[in-house]
Amino acid sequence: MVQTSATPSAFERKARLEVLTLSTLGFTLMFAVWLMFGVLGIPIRKEFGLTDVQLSWLSAVAILNGSLWRLLAGILADRYGGRGVFTVMLLFTAIPAYLVSQATSYPALLLYAFLVGFAGNAFSVGIAWNAAWFPREQQGFALGVFGAGNVGASVTKFIGPALIASVPAAGYLGGLMPGGWRFVPFLYAVLLVLMALAMWLFTPRADRKPGQGRPFLEMLRPLRNIRVWRFSLYYVVVFGAYVALSAWLPKYYVDVFGLPLYQAALLTALFIFPASLLRPVGGYFSDRYGARRVMYWTFGLMLLASGVLMMPEGHIVLELASGNREVLPWHMSLWLFTALVFLIGTGMGVGKAAVYKHIPEYFPKDVGAVGGLVGMLGALGGFFLPPLFAYAQSWTGLPQTTFLVLFLLTLVAAIWMHLTVLSLLNRAAPHLEHSFEHSPEGGR
Known part of the structure; x- marks a missing residue:
């Protein structure tokens, strides 16, 4: 018996839930990483003695790199499957996230901020991945749930100040785990690796690839x-x-x-x-x-x-019928x-x-x-x-x-x-x- 979108099998329902859940969690984390400089900027400015213009470029270059590759990322997800592409993106982003925590100069920090901005491209992968798994009549809701990962923009706003204040500047384990503002990108690097492992292990191995075999053009x-x-x-x-x-x-x-x-x-x-x-x-x-x-x-x-x-602000002048x-x-x-x-x-x-x-x-x-x-x-x-x-x-x-x-x-x-x-x-x-x-x- 062929399963329709109205009567999916138990395996199909489980697979859809796995894809939607793990992609949404992964996207939330990637979005938090993408926009983390909005909160980290204040202690970074103090440590490096940056001007407001220099500080603004940290967020700007991250946002730019989180935009440039969305088209290619979406095509790759259609062609090779969202599971593999998303996992690779998580692992790749963990590298510059860790490097941000180790930066010792403004030029290095600017470079690492640009590279860590790659996290923003995860959106296209998740959209293509979920669209491949959900039927037409459920795609609006599924893509909406996935897109709610935008709330990651506020994650660093809530946890960042508390973490910066609670972790001593010297860090732990002899500095192996950095402290102060540097602890936040270090923590994100660890979470990105763990998220990649979870996504690879707990989503369907037989992924859907609607663009497989099609010419790129x-x-x-x-x-x-x-x-x-x-x-x-x-x-x-x-x-x-x-x-x-x-x-x-x-x-x-x-x-x-x-x-x-x-x-x-x-x-x-x-x-x-x-x-x-x-x-x-x-x-x-x-x-x-x-x-x-x-x-x-x-x-x-x-x-x-x-x-x-x-x-x-000012005054609103009303011309009344009486002439007043x-x-x-x-x-x-x-x-x-x-x-x-x-x-x-x-x-x-x-x-x-x-x-x-x-x-x-x-x-x-x-x-x-x-x-x-x-x-x-x-x-x-x-x-x-x-x-x-x-x-x-x-x-x-x-x-x-x-x-x-x-x-x-x-x-x-x-x-x-x-x-x-x-x-x-x-x-x-x-x-x-x-x-x-x-x-x-x-x-x-």
Whole structure:
């Protein structure tokens, strides 16, 4: 009897659970490693006497290298199987993580930060791996659960300060185990090796390889489809901006609201948590209602919240019908700001899953290549947006322009999506108005 996706065998269910669980844990760890300099930067700056610009490059080069190889990593996962590729990535990343703990100069630290940033490419592997194991009607939820590993961005924020304070600077075992801030990358190196062993031993040996035997150039052919680039823009909005704001918000809280750094980090976590942990919810909604409808909700919520956040403080003048004027003072309170940022995080968390629900729908045999390109461009958005935030603030003198940039980026993506839907409906028939989710787009 042939097993269908609706009636999987006990072995199939067990295999899917193993792949989803181990890939999610591995991705969470890799994401924590990828963004660890956001917390380690303060003691590193003190020890090496770095300027703010020098310090910013540590995070920037890590984010850059965590973006560049996503396309290739996704293709390799489709071709050779996610199990082997993910295991190799974990082991490789452990090497520069250990070297970070041993760095004695800024140039060496910058090099090791770039190499350890390779961890960010694990996302493409996990997406392709899970898509190969789960049926279409469950892929949105499965990819959402896996993508919730983004919460790794907050792991170092919570455990880093405590570990730095609790482990003496001299370390243990005669310095073999370094102390202070160096203990964190050392610990991550050990955990990466252990995670690689667990992934190799406890996931199905007979892996699924949808791209096995296919020519490399054939696997790249879907990238000529404009739809892929549209999905990439969506992902810049919901993921690239997420990475950028995760790094930018602590500074914003400190500069605009005068908070101490530890409070700024905790309030930033209120943005990170929904933007990460709501991915499974976004996947479930995408499975149930369709990914494009979820993207409408996402863009609408983000436009509303960022539209308020981008307003400069001052006065709102109302022209009344009686001819009188009402002048209302406008001031953004800390709690209103935090609530609106939380809403943006909610939209991003749901939207990230919806973007990746699109990919196996339209490119079931090319999830690795398409998902890799979408992930690569989205992550590159996280590299380019912080400087854009800084330039916009420098040009205007208004910190609120951070959210003007986000508003305009979201608006462009929403308009492109809506024009595509209208074009589809105009070329089809009125009865497709409520069923466009799975209709062909004619290459759009």
